[in-house]
Amino acid sequence: MRKVTKSKVTNFRFPKSPTGIRGLDNITNGGLPKNRPTLLLGNTGCGKTIMAMEFLVNGITQFNEPGVFMAFEEKIDELIANVKSLSYDLDKHLSEEKMYLEQIQVNRDAIVETGKYSIEGLFVRLEQAIDNVKAKRVVLDSLDTLFYGLDYLTLRSEFRRLFSWFKDKKVTAIITAELGDAFLTRHGLEEYVADCVIILDNRVTNQIATRRLRVMKYRGSLHGINEYPFIIDEKGITVFPLVSEGLQQKSSSLRISSGIKDLDEMMDKKGFYVGSSILISGTAGTGKTSVAASFAFNVCSNNKKCLFCAFEEAPNQITRNMLSIGVKLEPFAKSGVLTFYYSRPTLQNLELHFIAIRKIIHEIKPSVVILDPITNLMTEGPNSDIRSMLTRFVDYLKTEQITVMFTAAITVGSIERNPSDEGISSMVDTWMMVQDIEVEEERIRSLCVMKSRGMAHSNKVRRFNISSKGITLSPIVRSDKGATGDSKRNIKENKNLSTVSGSDEFKETAR
């Protein structure tokens, strides 16, 4: 008995109507509830109309489901013109009788209320519109206009009727409404619409606006409960569902050379794992970008595609600068093997950067992605958010088997305090530190591999030479070799220490 009921539960699949909107169907596990109304809430300028329109257009183009759009706010010709910029050709769908648009005007001033009434007129028009094109999808955009024109209590009960009418008509409907101040509780819509409620939001943090989407309620179905950022561009809406990643990561045993022979030597003589994440951290001017550029150069030389995301220097500045160490990136950039993504970190939210980068990745399918430097992005927004965003981004790259290299600029002071770069070093597979150290009263660049998962890596701190022929690593040489080196340095340090403390004492007494 128990077994039977169990299988019944697992076999049941809630009927859904796919939206065709990238990402949204992942969050909702397949789309909006079929033959039921969904409430789409949001403030002005959140993208409600566009999302609703995309739902209709995708219904026509992808799922052969004709649609009806009832516009309460915009004129029909304006609406058609407005969505043309999103490459929706409504005229075509209209002439093919796959779509029906109707404007509904509510003019408060011209109406006198003389007694009880219903909005049956709207029902009649809807029914006619649906029958016209045999619609399976309906959009009402937006309900608020009705509230400005008609009596609230009447509307409340009429909407209840409308929503159950949609179910009888077997159409999947999107009804948009303003979120406003406590809209939900004021109008009490959520109580009876309530099969699915999606909230759109356009928030400004640190002067950067981000659109977000949240599925507040979905009766009878699992759904992602977080807020997901989304963008509207010429290809329509893309929601960025970050939950779905990280489950099907593959771990490759293939290796990829770092492009620096001596560095490969330090890591099993083979280099990084394909699809792993690599972090290079170091203070300013220690050669992080040079390491990254050498890696990019080597990848491109093997005719594999590389995406270089520069957040500090312009691409042509990088190519020029790297020329000085014998890394010629320009031919690769011209032939398209190397793609630069250049953007000011402050231009948009980190998540939007990731969305943009992800789109490029989809287009060019690189085998290596370089982010230089990741720390510049970290100034935008609270730290915990960034870490989780980065983790999800790295997860995404791993599922795609893309090797990713970050550089991170750290300040001298933070090396002692917190050398782990805002905690990102714990999530990467290979972590290298480049540093200026003082040897024999001379500042030299050094490099060491702090960690490298799954390989026997060298623990040595190597001297890091940048010359016109590229990057080489060599042992750190001290003038007097052997056992005396350490003791000599100790003596020297002690001497330094004593002089420092001595001077402190001196200051104390002087005061």
Added chain:
Amino acid sequence: MTNLKKVPKSRRARVIAEDAESEKYILWLFVTGNLPNSARAIVNIKAICEQYLKGRFELEIIDIYQQPTLALAEEIIAIPLLIKKFPLPEERMIGDLSNIDLVLKGLHII
């Protein structure tokens, strides 16, 4: 000729309206079948017309279930809807017409 041309359109319309005041009222009542509100509205408007507009009205009752295209043509949402087509200006009233004062005001009878 030149003088008449200079008369603004709005004034011309008013002249016509004044001329027509003695003419018949043309009223359209939109209903949905015999739903309670609609049935009440029909009873109410007939009573009002008999009492205040005896002999000088034309009342047309239109069921939008039967003629759904008119719902779109007349921009109808709320039902019942009474439209005073003539004399101008056109007036619209929604509801079952049970508030007689408001109806008379809307019809410019009082």
